[in-house]
Amino acid sequence: MISLAGRDILHSWGKFVLTGFGLGLLIGVTFTMAGVYRGMVDDAKVLLNNSGADLWVVQKDTLGPYAESSSIPDDLYRGILGLSGVAQAANVTYLTMQVRRGNADVRAMVVGFEPGQPGEPGYLVAGRRITRSHYEAVADVKTHFALGDLIRIRRHDYTVVGLTQRMVSSGGDPMVFIPLKDAQEAQFLKDNDAIVNSRARTAVNPALNRPGVPGLLDAISASQTSNHNVNAVLVRVADGHAAEAVAQDIRRWKHLQAYTREQMEDLLIAKLIATASKQIGMFLMILTVVSAAIVAFIIYTMTLGKIREIAVLKLIGTQNRTIAGMILQQALGLGLVGFVVGKIAASIWAPAFPKYVLLEPADAVAGFVIVMIVCVLASTLAIRAALKVDPGTAIGG
């Protein structure tokens, strides 16, 4: 017995392939949506992994430093270093802001870090690590900065000396790493106009500007413009110690909260991404239904176009089973072409998306199974129509 489905496909292969291509693009969009979700989760995981930390110590009662803003004094890390089980503890600051290069602004998360400590980027794709204590930066390639570029953050210019890849905030913004002190100034120091205003206001306050105490005004102005806060302390736990146990120790300090890697993942994924994931989930469902409807429509139309042949086949003695099988095989073939085209298309256009799109093999397998199931269900409409055809219509028509 020959394959009727195969012969039909071979006969009008151009139309079949074109239809499969169109369906494939729709399936590719579906894969990409799933990839966007996976990319968002990966962004969160990568953010946590790249920091090199086992614990995040933040202001008490906040979900910081990523999900909520947190501010702690910058000398707390010394006390944390003294706890048992702590191998490294370092200050970090995070601030999402506009970074300017030439005339263009780039939205980036500016990270203040200490060299050799948690918070420093773990690997580079070009250039070198920061060697000077000020005014050098390492940027993620997503900023489109090049080595040697001069970028402006708040009031200073920084030279880009190194580039990293896949260092992004949980919102997908690329990161720019600068020395901690520069980052503290950028985050907590106001701009020049505000400083001048604040100095003038202090100068007219008679309690602060006392003639009998020369130097008082200067000291007060200096203290107003100093910055001694950071957003978090990142901790690396020593070998042989449990992160949660060290976190419990830190929490006993009355004004601090400490999160382990699992708790941070939970925070980021459950809280930050929750709404977006629901949205994407709904979108995926709609896309699947639309794809099913389109496959059903295509197969139904293809079948209707063969109604006379089906009547003849039934008349000359073809089993219903064979005819149904032909339609089903065509639907599955279409689904297969659509899947392959969709997977290829998604892989080709995924890097062009502004946010990270992660196409996992497990998702592709699941997608294949769903595409096949959808094709089976979608073909039932056409199969019902084919089975209802009266073979007698071939006679006397």
Place this chain on the structure above:
Amino acid sequence: MDNGVAIHIEGLSKRYGEGASAIDALKEVNMSVAPGEVVGLIGPSGSGKTTLLKCLGAVTEPTRGRMTLGGEVIYDNGWKISDLRVLRRDRIGFIFQAPYLIPFLDATDNVALLPMLAGRPNTEARARALELLTALEVAHRAQAEISELSGGEQQRISIARALANQPPVILADEPTAPLDSERALAVMRILGQMARQYQTAIIVVTHDEKIIPTFKRIYRIRDGRTVEEAGEGREIT
């Protein structure tokens, strides 16, 4: 093929509908055709010839009567065969008003399809197809796509298809309707040849004046009733 009769029907009736609005499409039709014989079934439209063909082709169930195929009773006030589809496949050949070939199969496979449906291996089925195509002088088009064939070639292939499973009876529905007289007579000549060669009974439904003289025996049907007549039996050259 026992009894020298390929197909025999007695008192076949077909009523559509119920009660006052019922229509009797066939009223007590009797017919007998011998193996190798080509008979004409002639009548105007609406006379019931299509209904009769459908009953003979086991696609419509008659209301009453008796049908025998090659000596076996297939209908006696109720179908006596469990699988009508198999009956149609193996024991009845169909030639339609238009060739109705399957467009996505080539000429050979269109014909070989029937033996394949009957379970024959592909090589055997194709060999049989080629044999028939040769007999019908279209073997040179065996690999051709249907869309490239002329009307006459397509029709010969459809005749080969009807013969593919060596059925005892072939039902031909207006096979010459679209043809000119030369081609029409050529078709009738081929049908006569095939009938004799394979000892198949062929019932040709037609109202084509060009070919009616070629029948030796005719059944006239009118208002659901048939009357047997002798035909001219003109030789076709």
Place this chain on the structure above:
Amino acid sequence: MTISFMKIHLALTRKVWFAVFGVALLLAFGWVATTSGPLAPIKVIVTQVVKGEVAPALFGIGTVEAQRAYLIGPLVAGRVKRVLVDVGDTVKAGQLLAEMDPVDLDKRVASTAAAVARGRSAVAAAEAQVSDAKSHREFASVEAVRALELGRSGANSQSEVDGKVQLRQSADAQLAAAEAGLAAARRDLSRLEADLGGAEQQREILRLSAPVDGVVTARDAEPGSTVVAGQAVLQLMDPASVWVTVRLDQGRSAGLRVGLSADITLRSDSRKPFAGKVARVEPISDSVTEERVAKVAFEHLPPDASVGEMADVTLRLPTVGDALIVPNASVRHRGVQVGVWVRAEGKLRFAPVKTGAEGLDGTTQILEGLRVGEEVIVYSERDLKDDSRIKVVTSLGGNEK
């Protein structure tokens, strides 16, 4: 049975086209599956460990300051009468810069001077009295002697002699009194002269003059304003004493010592760095900002440096030669361990290392953990693990815009 060649050709073409397309699709699918996504190998760039030089240096930002700066102001509270110089003026040592309001001090000086003059006349009067008393005593003495002689010769009565002796005694006493009065008048005069001197000195203090040659850097009080003791009216600096106060991270200041040569880049003119040397390393560091402080002097003073201007200072440490060097991008952390990923026999290995000097260009000296010629991973697309599959390339995403 003739079979048209054309028909076979067309049928074959269709099948061939379909097969070609199908194979192309499968190949594309395979390529996509293996080169993108999580199944693909990680692209890396490698380099070899070589021997070379490391030019370590210390970097810090600093502020231009004047080593010697002076606050010029009054010793007592008062009102500013006049200010003679303004910001930017060059002054010489001793030059009068400003003056406080003397108020009644001038009148007090005048009155004290008048008192001194009066005191002088009192001394003159006392001196006249003394000479008068002296001459009176001379006469009384002579009379007394004659009286005594006459008394002995019997010409005078005893009472006349006693009377003349008594006159002499009283003249003595008057002389002593007059001398005492003169001494008192003299002491009074000294006191008044000292008062005058004091008043004049107070007057001097109200005159503010430059202690050294220098440049005025601030004019903090205008004529008519009241200032307290110790409050500056003017600020002065010695421009030859301008240097840079540099702050270096404590953790990155190993090797800091007096005498290191320095490159100073002023914020106002970043094209041309100035040469300098570390003049002093402050013994007290800043424990709040965790920085050490050093003073770097200019070799040749820049003509337009302004105090308070920011400067980037690079201190050059002695070059380390014949060292195993790697780019600092290859030094990574795995947990707490510092090390380098090494590629040996097609497998990855994390080699813990101990680093030594580091140059500002990123060249890092390896003290322990690597050998010459070993291949190390410098750049990678993603974080590496022991079982990562890698693919060596020559450039990564960093070189594309």
